[in-house]
Amino acid sequence: MSKIIFSLCIAFFCISCGSESVEPTPIPPETTYFPPLSGTTWETKTIATLGWKQAAVQPLLDYLALKNSKGFIILVDGKIVLENYFNGHTATTNWYWASAGKTLTATMTGIAAQEGLIGINNKVSDYLGTGWTNMPLAKENLITNKHLLSMTSGIEDITNGDAVDPASLTYKADAGTRWAYHNVYVKLQDVIAQASGQNWSAYFNTKLKDKIGMDGAWFQSGNNSVYGSTTRSMARFGLLLLNKGKWETNTILNETFFNTATNSSQNINLGYGYLWWLNGKSSYHLPQSQLQFNGSLISNGPNDMFMALGKNDQKIYVVPSKKLVVIRMGDAADNVNLALSDFDEILWTKISALYQ
Template identity: 75%
Template sequence: MPKTIYSFLLLFFCFGCNKETVDPTPTETIYFPPLTGTIWETKSIASLGWKQPAVQPLLDYLELKHTKGFIILVNGRIVMENYFNGHSGTTNWYWASAGKTLTSTLTGIAQQEGILNINNKVSQYIGTGWTSETLAQENLITCKNLLTMTSGIEDIANGDDVSSANLQYKADAETRWAYHNVYVKLQDVIAQASGQSWNTYFNTKLRDKIGMDGVWFQSGNNSVYGSTTRSMARFGLLMYNKGKWNNTVILNETYFREATSTSQNINLSYGYLWWLNGKSSYLLPQPQLTIPGSIIPTAPNDMFMALGKNDQKIYVIPSKKMVIIRMGDAADNVNLALSDFDETLWEKISALYL
């Protein structure tokens, strides 16, 4: 082969390779809706290559199971947004224990501002005597223990009452995992550390910065958050983007990673008030029984979750670029954070794209 032709072919071949390398298909950026107004970009089922016939069975199941609001985001864009049973996009609904993750997030924000340290004991911020334990027992309890449900406080006998008389010793801190409403003491810690009311600090540092609506209200002994379904989706989107809203850091990534990773060696499926899918075992809120396997076997293993009574759900799935919100009444009678509803729901969600 003549040298000139060989050189031309080699140049052509290399040019083709370089073109493929330097001109890849653009990666879609994460979308963030404006802080005010109702504009929110959408993305169609067809554009994702999802299966349209799987949509109606999912919607039928959601309505059958007493759902009120349901949203799927992909890379921040709304793919599905549906309301049922008299609910609408402007109606507020309670988050129940899914709102624990709001307290976790505010704790991280307060720590990055240098006004608290989660490794410090709770009594350093709100004084001693906040429990009925001995001083030595109480001083073992750190803010991190409240984040990880390892305070050792009696979790069944006195229900959700967090008055000092009802916060009684069960075990030393860090030796026992038990789901308990005592985490709300972190709201008192933050109020004392910041010199502001909990509501003011929450609104200023989180709610208003990502365009959420909603309010905190008292329900029995609980401090509960209520908002629209889209506001819950905004928070899920923030956590999907590792604590950043657009280019603004709301929660630093170090704390985010700690919060959404195994936080202790007793319940591997629990972070800082976040549930974690795909671990080798988990504990349910009440029984002291380690159950082998993933919490929701039908869902992606990298999913982390905010779960609340009567099936309030925030699912964040990094590998699928998805955030999924479910608000409503209990799918099957009254239940706590976890139920069989999750497994069947995920079978129907997965049918959209598998």
Template identity: 70%
Template structure:
């Protein structure tokens, strides 16, 4: 009897505990938002809801304006948290991406591969024909599409020109990292492989599918993309979501992962025309020096970046579901894709949420 009573009391005790205890309901993760393909509708998110530091906003805006910015956008989960324009710029003004647009070429190359139009492991002469460089046939045949994506063609980078006379042997493909305009040959390869103009293929496979505006403009040897800041933000949002726009996988996720991770063992901070933060070391354009540490030490380590001359920026930060856009003139006298501007800017951005 005593044993039975103990069992009953034990059961009642556990029952009482379970009925008295209310488990907290977890806050559901906010869904990712994608703006409509047409129109100006774009959901916003308040800093109050995010519990961000309002006092950090004005110092950030003052710095952006001081540094010749034209636009600045922060997205969190696809929603606009900040959108500011300076110096006569507006939401409808187009501006050039400069080398930040290299990431568009990377993305379209991946799309062409998933459509079985080309293979990035093929030699580039399969699509361009031989004699597109001044190298010997054996040297030229070493250069693959992937070498152009990773800046390891081995071609002399002392000139921006990409005519055959300017594309001179410096090292075997894959053995030297050097920032070079020769990546534009990927646009020619896609055009040849698809049987379309580069711009028509780009518009159909990427621009129109995510609601971007913009056009390609020929500036010297470069085909430079120009668009609104929101169009740049749309592309950043696509890449935040690993090549997926809403329910449509536009860029294969496997290729996306290759593009946004270290692509070779010379410059750890470089993927397929994307810059990568948080690596052990990196190289800069026009230099063969290896710099230790993260490219932007004040920014999140998981960030990957599209960076262009005169400080055109797309920052994608996966662990914060965040995309940041900056367009404008050069922040300082240094006109490279990377400068001290990034370091200070990220100190001010981080003050918003830390």
């Protein structure tokens, strides 16, 4: 009997050892994919692989077509899940970013700061000299680079419109005491050019565009310095920010500045960072308004989403919790010029239907 018991124990031990040895090895999380800096190669990921709903794809595409879209991309983990073009637009057609391009200037400001060329809290007049506005000198000297990044310069935003010549930059309030959407942020491009000893486009190309494989160029449109590129180049920029300023293992923008830029930059408009719009905050302001609205900017969008929003519905949506970047280029969805409208709400209803 003892021999039988001993044999059974040996057999049980061997079975136990065998079962442990064949336990599956945990699958590590998928690392973020980055497309090559040149060429058209860009890896894809299917709706089926993600476990998303194929039936929700066509209603989304129909809505985009109906709403005057030209280019649309969804990335997950850096890979293309959807890429669609409408109304004669193609993968090689350039389109303007409008105010979505403000975030390019914010990113370049962070790069210039990490290189020691500028200080975020330094006065703008340290770089541009006094008299860059039509304000009393004591008031002008209150304005820092941070105030331009956070739209709290105190410069009059209604009377002179978006003009940025010195005569048009007049006093409304002390810097830091009032949030108002104004084109004066473009003065940061002059600050960077002065500090770097290069023209704005050259510094931008060297420090950002070429390092992540973007195409496109800056051009002047009225008082605005506007960027134009393909939809994929806009997606490349969104991917950089999804990865907190790193492209593969290369730090383009340091994470400290990234975190500051994508969180509330002041306590007046909680829905605004450094030229980025922020979802999921308890309140927000809109351009050309001093009213405070309670709740999230896009109520049915992810709470951790941060956004670049431009005239005629140029969009970059970045959602870290879902490793998601969404790009929309095109004409105004509803024949209005607002950067934010009910188009965002309906669009996110249709996007979230893919994965909910």
